[in-house]
Amino acid sequence: MTQGNRGMSFEAIIDLTNQRYDRLNLAVVNKRATPVKVLRITNGRITSGYYEQPSTVDYDGLIPGGRAIVFEAKSVASLSRFDLKNLKDHQVDYLLKCHKMDGIAFLLVEFVKQNKIYLLPYTALRYYWTAYKAKKGSSSISITDFEIHAYEVPKTRVPVDYLSVVNKLWQATGS
Numbered sequence: 440m441t442q443g444n445r446g447m448s449f450e451a452i453i454d455l456t457n458q459r460y461d462r463l464n465l466a467v468v469n470k471r472a473t474p475v476k477v478l479r480i481t482n483g484r485i486t487s488g489y490y491e492q493p494s495t496v497d498y499d500g501l502i503p504g505g506r507a508i509v510f511e512a513k514s515v516a517s518l519s520r521f522d523l524k525n526l527k528d529h530q531v532d533y534l535l536k537c538h539k540m541d542g543i544a545f546l547l548v549e550f551v552k553q554n555k556i557y558l559l560p561y562t563a564l565r566y567y568w569t570a571y572k573a574k575k576g577s578s579s580i581s582i583t584d585f586e587i588h589a590y591e592v593p594k595t596r597v598p599v600d601y602l603s604v605v606n607k608l609w610q611a612t613g614s
Contacts, residue, residue: 448514449512449513449514449549450470450497450512452598452599453470453497453498453512453547453599453601454470455597455598456597456598456599456600456601457469457470457498457500459596459597460597460602464503465502465503465602466500466501466502466503466508466602467500467501468498468499468500468501468508469498469499469500470497470498471494471495471496471497471498471499472494494529494530495509495529495530495533496509496510496511496530496533496534497510497511497512498510498511498512499537502543502602502605506541506542506543506609507537507540507541507542507543508542508543508544508605509533509534509537509542509543509544510534510544510545510546510547510558510601511526511530511534511546511547512546512547512548512549513525513526513546513547513548513549514548514549514551515548515549515550515551516551516552517550517552518550518552518553518582519581519582520579520580520581520582521548521550521579521580521582521585522578522579523567523568523571523577523578523579523580524578526546526568531564531565531568534546534561534564535561535565537561538561538562543605543609544560544561545558545559545560545561545564545605546558546559546561546564547559547592547599547601548585548589550582550585553582555591556591556592556599556601557585557589557590557591557592558589558590558592558601558604558605559580559585559588559589559590560589560608563588563589567580567584590604590607590608592604
Protein backbone atom coordinates (compact mmCIF):
# COMPACT_ATOMS: atom_id res chain seq x y z
CA MET A 440 0.00 0.00 0.00
CA THR A 441 1.40 3.42 -0.90
CA GLN A 442 1.90 6.23 1.62
CA GLY A 443 -1.00 8.11 0.03
CA ASN A 444 -3.35 5.13 0.29
CA ARG A 445 -2.34 4.47 3.91
CA GLY A 446 -3.16 8.06 4.74
CA MET A 447 -6.48 7.87 2.93
CA SER A 448 -7.60 4.77 4.82
CA PHE A 449 -6.60 6.39 8.13
CA GLU A 450 -8.49 9.51 7.10
CA ALA A 451 -11.51 7.39 6.15
CA ILE A 452 -11.55 5.98 9.68
CA ILE A 453 -11.24 9.49 11.11
CA ASP A 454 -14.12 10.58 8.85
CA LEU A 455 -16.28 7.77 10.30
CA THR A 456 -15.27 8.86 13.79
CA ASN A 457 -16.21 12.47 13.02
CA GLN A 458 -19.60 11.40 11.63
CA ARG A 459 -20.27 9.54 14.87
CA TYR A 460 -19.14 12.52 16.96
CA ASP A 461 -21.53 14.69 14.96
CA ARG A 462 -24.47 12.29 15.45
CA LEU A 463 -23.76 12.22 19.19
CA ASN A 464 -23.45 16.03 19.33
CA LEU A 465 -19.91 15.69 20.69
CA ALA A 466 -18.16 17.72 17.98
CA VAL A 467 -18.45 19.09 14.48
CA VAL A 468 -15.17 18.28 12.74
CA ASN A 469 -14.73 18.31 8.97
CA LYS A 470 -12.10 17.21 6.49
CA ARG A 471 -10.64 20.23 4.73
CA ALA A 472 -10.47 20.00 0.97
CA THR A 473 -7.20 20.79 -0.78
CA PRO A 474 -7.80 23.66 -3.23
CA VAL A 475 -7.32 22.30 -6.76
CA LYS A 476 -7.49 24.22 -10.03
CA VAL A 477 -9.17 21.90 -12.53
CA LEU A 478 -7.71 22.03 -16.02
CA ARG A 479 -9.49 19.12 -17.71
CA ILE A 480 -12.49 16.90 -17.01
CA THR A 481 -13.06 13.68 -18.95
CA ASN A 482 -16.26 11.67 -18.49
CA GLY A 483 -17.07 13.57 -15.31
CA ARG A 484 -13.64 12.92 -13.76
CA ILE A 485 -10.84 15.39 -13.16
CA THR A 486 -7.98 14.24 -15.37
CA SER A 487 -5.72 17.27 -15.11
CA GLY A 488 -5.21 19.93 -12.48
CA TYR A 489 -2.86 21.40 -9.93
CA TYR A 490 -2.92 22.61 -6.34
CA GLU A 491 -3.75 26.32 -6.34
CA GLN A 492 -2.29 26.89 -2.90
CA PRO A 493 -1.14 24.79 0.01
CA SER A 494 -3.95 23.53 2.19
CA THR A 495 -3.86 24.17 5.91
CA VAL A 496 -4.41 20.98 7.93
CA ASP A 497 -6.51 17.89 7.37
CA TYR A 498 -9.28 18.59 9.88
CA ASP A 499 -10.90 21.50 11.68
CA GLY A 500 -14.05 22.06 13.65
CA LEU A 501 -15.61 22.83 17.02
CA ILE A 502 -16.20 21.04 20.28
CA PRO A 503 -18.87 21.93 22.85
CA GLY A 504 -18.32 25.37 24.28
CA GLY A 505 -17.32 26.65 20.85
CA ARG A 506 -13.62 25.87 21.13
CA ALA A 507 -11.82 25.34 17.82
CA ILE A 508 -10.06 22.05 17.13
CA VAL A 509 -7.54 21.60 14.30
CA PHE A 510 -5.27 18.70 13.49
CA GLU A 511 -3.14 17.05 10.87
CA ALA A 512 -3.45 13.28 10.45
CA LYS A 513 -0.58 11.08 9.29
CA SER A 514 -0.17 7.35 8.86
CA VAL A 515 3.27 5.74 8.88
CA ALA A 516 4.50 2.23 8.17
CA SER A 517 7.67 2.59 10.25
CA LEU A 518 7.79 0.62 13.48
CA SER A 519 10.09 3.07 15.18
CA ARG A 520 9.57 6.68 14.07
CA PHE A 521 7.58 9.46 12.43
CA ASP A 522 9.64 11.40 9.89
CA LEU A 523 9.15 15.14 10.27
CA LYS A 524 9.60 15.57 6.51
CA ASN A 525 6.03 14.23 6.28
CA LEU A 526 4.87 17.60 7.61
CA LYS A 527 4.98 20.84 5.64
CA ASP A 528 5.83 24.28 6.98
CA HIS A 529 2.37 25.65 6.17
CA GLN A 530 0.72 22.85 8.17
CA VAL A 531 2.80 23.48 11.28
CA ASP A 532 2.36 27.25 10.83
CA TYR A 533 -1.42 26.79 10.77
CA LEU A 534 -1.33 24.66 13.92
CA LEU A 535 0.71 27.43 15.58
CA LYS A 536 -1.78 30.14 14.54
CA CYS A 537 -4.67 28.16 15.97
CA HIS A 538 -2.74 27.36 19.15
CA LYS A 539 -2.03 31.07 19.65
CA MET A 540 -5.77 31.80 19.30
CA ASP A 541 -6.47 29.29 22.10
CA GLY A 542 -7.57 26.59 19.68
CA ILE A 543 -6.83 22.93 20.31
CA ALA A 544 -4.08 21.97 17.85
CA PHE A 545 -2.38 18.60 17.49
CA LEU A 546 -0.91 15.93 15.26
CA LEU A 547 -2.64 12.55 15.04
CA VAL A 548 -0.24 9.77 13.97
CA GLU A 549 -1.13 6.19 13.14
CA PHE A 550 1.69 3.65 13.43
CA VAL A 551 0.22 1.00 11.13
CA LYS A 552 2.44 -1.97 12.01
CA GLN A 553 2.03 -1.39 15.73
CA ASN A 554 -1.71 -0.77 15.41
CA LYS A 555 -1.37 2.35 17.58
CA ILE A 556 -2.55 5.92 17.17
CA TYR A 557 -1.05 8.82 19.10
CA LEU A 558 -2.18 12.38 19.67
CA LEU A 559 0.80 14.75 19.92
CA PRO A 560 -0.23 18.19 21.23
CA TYR A 561 1.08 21.16 19.27
CA THR A 562 3.27 22.25 22.19
CA ALA A 563 5.18 18.95 22.02
CA LEU A 564 5.30 18.99 18.22
CA ARG A 565 6.72 22.53 18.30
CA TYR A 566 9.74 21.32 20.30
CA TYR A 567 10.64 18.66 17.72
CA TRP A 568 9.79 20.85 14.72
CA THR A 569 11.88 23.81 15.91
CA ALA A 570 14.94 21.61 16.51
CA TYR A 571 14.45 19.88 13.15
CA LYS A 572 14.17 23.15 11.22
CA ALA A 573 17.23 24.58 13.02
CA LYS A 574 19.10 21.38 12.11
CA LYS A 575 19.81 20.89 15.81
CA GLY A 576 17.55 17.92 16.35
CA SER A 577 16.48 14.66 14.85
CA SER A 578 14.63 14.50 11.54
CA SER A 579 12.09 12.18 13.15
CA ILE A 580 10.18 11.56 16.35
CA SER A 581 10.79 8.11 17.78
CA ILE A 582 7.98 5.84 18.88
CA THR A 583 9.55 6.03 22.36
CA ASP A 584 9.12 9.81 22.32
CA PHE A 585 5.50 9.35 21.27
CA GLU A 586 5.02 7.00 24.22
CA ILE A 587 6.42 9.71 26.53
CA HIS A 588 5.18 13.01 25.05
CA ALA A 589 2.03 11.97 23.18
CA TYR A 590 -1.14 10.19 24.21
CA GLU A 591 -2.35 6.88 22.84
CA VAL A 592 -5.80 7.24 21.32
CA PRO A 593 -8.19 4.49 22.40
CA LYS A 594 -10.68 2.63 20.26
CA THR A 595 -13.96 2.97 22.11
CA ARG A 596 -17.46 3.75 20.88
CA VAL A 597 -15.75 5.28 17.85
CA PRO A 598 -12.83 3.87 15.83
CA VAL A 599 -10.34 6.68 16.70
CA ASP A 600 -11.57 8.31 19.90
CA TYR A 601 -9.27 11.33 19.85
CA LEU A 602 -11.91 13.42 21.67
CA SER A 603 -11.44 11.32 24.80
CA VAL A 604 -7.80 12.47 24.85
CA VAL A 605 -8.72 16.06 23.95
CA ASN A 606 -11.27 16.18 26.77
CA LYS A 607 -8.78 14.85 29.31
CA LEU A 608 -5.95 17.15 28.26
CA TRP A 609 -7.57 20.44 27.44
CA GLN A 610 -10.43 20.39 29.93
CA ALA A 611 -8.14 19.25 32.73
CA THR A 612 -5.53 21.93 32.06
CA GLY A 613 -7.79 24.58 30.62
CA SER A 614 -5.13 25.30 28.01
